[in-house]
Amino acid sequence: MKEWRKEPVSVELVRKLNETYGVDYITASLLARRGAVEPETVRFFLETDVSFLHNPFLFDEMESFVERVMQAKDEGEKVCVFGDRDVDGITSTVLLVQELEAMGMDVSWRLPEGDEPYGLTGAGLKQAADKDITLAITVDCGISNIEEVALAKTLGIDVLVTDHHLAGEMIPAAEAVIDPKLEGCGYPFAHLAGCGVVAKCIWALRFASSDFYREEFILLHAMPGNTVPGKETIIIEAARIKNLVMEDRIVEEVVPGILEIHQSRMLRFLDAGIPILAFDIDIEKQVLGRAFGANVDIHMGELRTQFEQVLPQVKGKSLFSLMRMSRSVRYTKSPSELDVLFSLFTAYVLKSVPGLSTEYEKILDLVAMGTIGDLMPMVNENRILVRTGMRMMTEGVRKELLALMTMQNLVGKQLSTSDIGWQLTPVINASGRLGRPDVAVNMLLAKDMRSCEEFAGELMRLNKERQKQGEDSWGRLLPKARNSHGDFDGKFLMVEDATVSRGLTGIMASRLLRQFNVPSMVIAHLDNERVTGSIRSPQHFNVRDFLSTFEDLFLDFGGHRCAGGFSMEYKHLDALRSRIVQAIDLVESRDGIEDEPVLIDAELPPDYLTPKLISLVEIFEPYGEGNPPLQFLIRGANVEELQLLNRSKGSGAAHVKMQLQYGGFRWPALYWNGADDVGSVFNEHDEVDVVFRMGRNYFRNNETLQLTVVSVQKHKRSIEQIMDR
Numbered sequence: 001m002k003e004w005r006k007e008p009v010s011v012e013l014v015r016k017l018n019e020t021y022g023v024d025y026i027t028a029s030l031l032a033r034r035g036a037v038e039p040e041t042v043r044f045f046l047e048t049d050v051s052f053l054h055n056p057f058l059f060d061e062m063e064s065f066v067e068r069v070m071q072a073k074d075e076g077e078k079v080c081v082f083g084d085r086d087v088d089g090i091t092s093t094v095l096l097v098q099e100l101e102a103m104g105m106d107v108s109w110r111l112p113e114g115d116e117p118y119g120l121t122g123a124g125l126k127q128a129a130d131k132d133i134t135l136a137i138t139v140d141c142g143i144s145n146i147e148e149v150a151l152a153k154t155l156g157i158d159v160l161v162t163d164h165h166l167a168g169e170m171i172p173a174a175e176a177v178i179d180p181k182l183e184g185c186g187y188p189f190a191h192l193a194g195c196g197v198v199a200k201c202i203w204a205l206r207f208a209s210s211d212f213y214r215e216e217f218i219l220l221h222a223m224p225g226n227t228v229p230g231k232e233t234i235i236i237e238a239a240r241i242k243n244l245v246m247e248d249r250i251v252e253e254v255v256p257g258i259l260e261i262h263q264s265r266m267l268r269f270l271d272a273g274i275p276i277l278a279f280d281i282d283i284e285k286q287v288l289g290r291a292f293g294a295n296v297d298i299h300m301g302e303l304r305t306q307f308e309q310v311l312p313q314v315k316g317k318s319l320f321s322l323m324r325m326s327r328s329v330r331y332t333k334s335p336s337e338l339d340v341l342f343s344l345f346t347a348y349v350l351k352s353v354p355g356l357s358t359e360y361e362k363i364l365d366l367v368a369m370g371t372i373g374d375l376m377p378m379v380n381e382n383r384i385l386v387r388t389g390m391r392m393m394t395e396g397v398r399k400e401l402l403a404l405m406t407m408q409n410l411v412g413k414q415l416s417t418s419d420i421g422w423q424l425t426p427v428i429n430a431s432g433r434l435g436r437p438d439v440a441v442n443m444l445l446a447k448d449m450r451s452c453e454e455f456a457g458e459l460m461r462l463n464k465e466r467q468k469q470g471e472d473s474w475g476r477l478l479p480k481a482r483n484s485h486g487d488f489d490g491k492f493l494m495v496e497d498a499t500v501s502r503g504l505t506g507i508m509a510s511r512l513l514r515q516f517n518v519p520s521m522v523i524a525h526l527d528n529e530r531v532t533g534s535i536r537s538p539q540h541f542n543v544r545d546f547l548s549t550f551e552d553l554f555l556d557f558g559g560h561r562c563a564g565g566f567s568m569e570y571k572h573l574d575a576l577r578s579r580i581v582q583a584i585d586l587v588e589s590r591d592g593i594e595d596e597p598v599l600i601d602a603e604l605p606p607d608y609l610t611p612k613l614i615s616l617v618e619i620f621e622p623y624g625e626g627n628p629p630l631q632f633l634i635r636g637a638n639v640e641e642l643q644l645l646n647r648s649k650g651s652g653a654a655h656v657k658m659q660l661q662y663g664g665f666r667w668p669a670l671y672w673n674g675a676d677d678v679g680s681v682f683n684e685h686d687e688v689d690v691v692f693r694m695g696r697n698y699f700r701n702n703e704t705l706q707l708t709v710v711s712v713q714k715h716k717r718s719i720e721q722i723m724d725r
Contacts, residue, residue: 056200057243064176085432087373092139120148140194195370234291237338364389373425377626403456430463433503505534606663671709
């Protein structure tokens with residue numbers, strides 16, 4: 001039986017989180033147990049507003065990207081978006097195409113269909129050149145297309161690369177490369193999906209259409225400081241801002257009458273020939289006058305009037321009082337009033353340009369779908385992107401999705417990552433896996449509901465076909481996988497099958513990984529001369545690095561840490577197999593490692609397990625890699641009813657449906673694959689200890705709360721309980 005483990009947390013740390021962020025003690029303990037204790041980490045658990053996202057201009061080359069797109073717009077160039085065939089590539093393509101169309105640009109798109117290879121291709125670029133396209137933008141691909149980008153130059157096509165895959169030793173010589181995994185790119189979060197990168201580019205393009213783009217200025221604030229014997233000091237802070245990025249910052253403490261003007265670092269900083277802005281000019285001039293004397297005249301523009309027109313909470317308040325109210329500065333280590341001023345200016349811009357805030361939220365539904373579908377970690381800003389996107393989907397903002405959501409019985413539900421990951425992304429993915437990503441793109445780009453319904457119906461048909469092909473392929477691959485598992489001493493799987501569709505290699509590799517828990521490679525045949533493969537792995541195994549050791553054999557390859565793919569000539573297959581046998585000897589076997597323990601986030605006394613708990617569960621949404629669903633422990637629950645489900649001939653039942661009584665409530669519960677525990681671990685009417693997750697269930701359009709059981713143990717009463725009885 002698996003170990004149950006609840007990691008200890010410091011009482012002092014829980015108290016500090018409670019006091020600093022105003023959360024209750026159970027939320028504070030959950031944050032602490034998940035390691036969310038630093039301000040930057042806590043911020044993405046507690047905040048949902050898009051204003052807390054990272055600024056896209058932190059990408060070093062974002063301005064180059066924007067300038068090239070704006071040039072194409074101004075000169076009426078034809079643009080082609082090159083995407084990938086999976087849900088991340090499809091959503092990325094749709095998002096960028098729609099944005100460029102909204103800008104009035106002549107844009108087309110191209111995704112690999114049939115057995116066409118991934119990414120930019122020479123054939124695709126030549127066809128683009130024949131159509132007089134002069135700008136190609138890649139989405140969810142491109143970082144490995146060194147030769148293709150060079151070819152594009154010879155064809156008169158500039159290339160902008162937006163991707164999120166790991167780069168090799170060389171970077172394509174594109175006009176700009178926007179990839180958060182690119183070392184030295186300047187961006188603080190590496191794990192955006194391809195659609196997340198596109199969303200950043202869209203925000204930057206919208207910002208470039210505002211009056212604030214490329215405007216440089218200095219924010220200035222001065223205030224009384226500490227008192228030294230016989231003298232007061234003045235603390236002066238300033239920051240240089242461009243594209244809402246704080247590019248430089250300086251603080252100086254001045255003792256009036258002591259510092260010579262020419263010695264002041266602050267005055268040199270302010271003498272940059274760019275506008276200086278302050279919150280209250282009159283107050284600033286008084287304080288600066290005490291610091292430097294009346295002879296120093298610093299020209300400033302006042303921000304209060306502009307702020308008060310857009311931000312009513314500012315009216316009549318000082319920066320000091322606003323600092324006590326600000327949500328953003330509490331996530332800043334050692335915040336000052338200058339941080340409040342910068343936060344206010346950012347809020348002012350976002351409120352003034354709806355395309356960067358309320359209207360921007362409307363594109364995040366597809367960002368949520370692509371991020372969930374590509375299994376990106378649900379940490380950092382992915383949490384805000386996905387959470388906002390799920391809200392947009394729940395509200396039905398994108399009409400083009402409604403037909404598919406209706407077919408999957410999702411309309412009217414409060415969506416979770418599980419709903420999207422199980423009911424929507426597989427259907428979108430099915431079109432690409434069967435070589436028809438155009439069906440999904442056309443549905444999302446459709447101009448009328450009838451077309452949406454037709455494309456959605458075709459997607460459902462393709463998904464059923466994909467499911468049938470998957471089951472047929474699994475039956476053929478599983479025996480081969482068992483043999484391969486032995487050939488590689490239980491460290492690796494490599495399965496080749498000429499009948500497997502290239503679009504199913506990733507699904508089959510993922511399924512083999514779940515079955516054997518070792519890196520799993522599935523290879524399909526493109527034709528008589530070429531093969532393609534996908535590999536999926538546990539966290540300890542870096543797929544991108546592993547594939548790079550064989551790149552001399554590949555036509556192309558790429559991927560993440562735990563997932564990747566490649567294509568190569570069939571004649572190199574034996575060489576690949578023999579070299580993998582040699583390389584895998586260096587990989588440590590996972591045999592003998594104990595099963596992962598059942599982790600418990602919180603133990604709940606009877607009074608705490610109430611329907612209100614779902615609100616806490618949903619605060620920690622979205623769940624996924626890096627943030628698994630909350631798991632709670634209750635002790636001494638009574639199994640009032642028990643029913644075995646999915647009984648099949650001679651094989652017993654797979655699942656258990658229960659009703660648990662605990663505290664003042666009775667709870668419906670499902671224990672997946674738990675039938676073997678009935679009769680051996682617990683029976684009906686037993687008292688049990690249960691680790692569970694809580695969620696919403698929508699059966700026959702009736703919403704109820706339901707517990708999903710993770711593990712069960714028979715309850716053992718303490719001596720005190722026995723004596724009390």
